[in-house]
Amino acid sequence: MNILIVHAHPEPRSFSAALKDTAVEVFGQQGHVVQVSDLHAMQFNPVASTADFTSRANPDYCVYALEQRHAVSTGTLRKDIQEELEKLRWCDLLVLNFPIFWYGPPAILKGWIDRVFVSGVTYGGKRFYDRGGLVGKRALVSVTLGGQQHMFGPRGIHGPLEDMLKPLLQGTLGYTGFSVHHPFIGWHIPYLDDSQRATVLQDWRTRLMNLHAEQDWCPQPTLNDFDDRLYPREGSVS
Amino acid sequence: MNILIVHAHPEPRSFSAALKDTAVEVFGQQGHVVQVSDLHAMQFNPVASTADFTSRANPDYCVYALEQRHAVSTGTLRKDIQEELEKLRWCDLLVLNFPIFWYGPPAILKGWIDRVFVSGVTYGGKRFYDRGGLVGKRALVSVTLGGQQHMFGPRGIHGPLEDMLKPLLQGTLGYTGFSVHHPFIGWHIPYLDDSQRATVLQDWRTRLMNLHAEQDWCPQPTLNDFDDRLYPREGSVS
Numbered sequence: 001m002n003i004l005i006v007h008a009h010p011e012p013r014s015f016s017a018a019l020k021d022t023a024v025e026v027f028g029q030q031g032h033v034v035q036v037s038d039l040h041a042m043q044f045n046p047v048a049s050t051a052d053f054t055s056r057a058n059p060d061y062c063v064y065a066l067e068q069r070h071a072v073s074t075g076t077l078r079k080d081i082q083e084e085l086e087k088l089r090w091c092d093l094l095v096l097n098f099p100i101f102w103y104g105p106p107a108i109l110k111g112w113i114d115r116v117f118v119s120g121v122t123y124g125g126k127r128f129y130d131r132g133g134l135v136g137k138r139a140l141v142s143v144t145l146g147g148q149q150h151m152f153g154p155r156g157i158h159g160p161l162e163d164m165l166k167p168l169l170q171g172t173l174g175y176t177g178f179s180v181h182h183p184f185i186g187w188h189i190p191y192l193d194d195s196q197r198a199t200v201l202q203d204w205r206t207r208l209m210n211l212h213a214e215q216d217w218c219p220q221p222t223l224n225d226f227d228d229r230l231y232p233r234e235g236s237v238s
Numbered sequence: 239m240n241i242l243i244v245h246a247h248p249e250p251r252s253f254s255a256a257l258k259d260t261a262v263e264v265f266g267q268q269g270h271v272v273q274v275s276d277l278h279a280m281q282f283n284p285v286a287s288t289a290d291f292t293s294r295a296n297p298d299y300c301v302y303a304l305e306q307r308h309a310v311s312t313g314t315l316r317k318d319i320q321e322e323l324e325k326l327r328w329c330d331l332l333v334l335n336f337p338i339f340w341y342g343p344p345a346i347l348k349g350w351i352d353r354v355f356v357s358g359v360t361y362g363g364k365r366f367y368d369r370g371g372l373v374g375k376r377a378l379v380s381v382t383l384g385g386q387q388h389m390f391g392p393r394g395i396h397g398p399l400e401d402m403l404k405p406l407l408q409g410t411l412g413y414t415g416f417s418v419h420h421p422f423i424g425w426h427i428p429y430l431d432d433s434q435r436a437t438v439l440q441d442w443r444t445r446l447m448n449l450h451a452e453q454d455w456c457p458q459p460t461l462n463d464f465d466d467r468l469y470p471r472e473g474s475v476s
Binding site: 014064148150158164166175229 | 286355393459
């Protein structure tokens with residue numbers, strides 16, 4: 001497999017970085033080809049702006065997605081976007097590895113999505129969910145956070161973490177066609193001692209070694225359950 | 239009231255900008271004091287990084303939230319963060335106005351939250367939800383998107399938009415203590431003609447003029463329903 005790991009932690013010595021390094025090691029041992037986009041090390045620019053387009057479909061009024069399509073068709077995507085898009089198209093498995101900031105990805109990773117998940121390639125028109133531009137690829141999200149697992153149970157104070165991650169798991173990865181694995185969650189990380197952290201790392205290692213045997217997890221909708229205007233069809237289960 | 243509008247659209251002539259301008263006008267007519275943070279115009283830096291701290295609690299290992307607390311206590315927050323934090327503390331009503339990118343705020347706004355919702359001021363320890371650092375303030379989220387309302391109903395293909403916005407509405411605004419209004423949603427905006435857009439703008443104007451009479455909407459948890467370790471108390475409804 002070709003594997004792209006996108007890593008987004010500001011501290012190079014963080015536990016999140018250890019998860020990334022472990023993934024590189026395990027996947028390498030398995031004979032996979034791995035690329036890493038370490039967004040802080042790359043000083044990746046996360047701001048989707050008019051400056052992203054050197055040739056404009058409409059110089060007077062920027063609809064970002066329409067300009068993305070124009071840039072794809074004219075071969076004028078900015079170099080930093082083009083390089084990341086090529087990695088995204090190249091990979092069979094995408095791993096997004098980050099600390100939870102405000103119940104989601106840090107802005108540097110959100111902006112990697114805003115800019116690199118280009119309209120006309122990853123989605124567009126009726127090409128989304130099981131007809132998305134990236135159908136056939138798999139995705140795994142791995143996160144660290146300070147909270148404990150019981151705070152995110154069905155009766156937990158915050159509700160399920162998977163619900164908080166819905167914009168990413170369904171709205172981004174599922175939407176563009178990825179088969180999505182259940183996220184790997186490192187609970188309570190800043191408060192663990194070295195021995196407890198070693199246990200989490202071992203759980204991660206075991207998870208990665210057996211990833212090929214996992215079932216998909218994310219319950220993406222199926223476009224056949226909806227009509228041409230995306231109203232639910234009679235008798236569909238949605 | 240003191241009102242802070244944070245606006246995050248890359249196109250100055252966008253419909254989202256018209257919503258922002260209308261809000262400035264209506265609030266001004268009502269005698270409120272309004273400040274606008276137009277994040278693209280300000281070229282706001284959304285990347286939470288070690289560069290945010292000029293004096294470090296731990297120079298060898300950056301835990302972002304701990305460095306935020308240190309910077310607050312030593313008065314060494316970076317100027318761009320300090321200025322936005324002062325606006326946030328000043329306001330009685332916060333309006334976040336943005337186009338939906340991947341079912342959430344664009345990275346430039348996500349990063350405004352990552353950097354400006356400073357630990358030790360907006361939350362910290364057991365100060366969250368109804369004990370959050372920003373209790374007493376109100377928040378209103380206004381968004382534009384291409385999707386139509388029926389795609390986000392209970393049987394809609396994407397599920398409720400409010401669920402997609404949970405990390406922002408509950409996990410960020412509710413978490414820090416805001417009373418949260420139901421979001422204003424501009425559906426299908428890129429596909430509307432001028433007359434239809436005028437109707438949406440009029441709905442927005444009416445909404446803003448009557449905002450003072452609205453009930454809170456966001457069902458934040460109440461800390462009293464949970465024990466000291468944040469397990470649900472027996473008999474609580476959570």
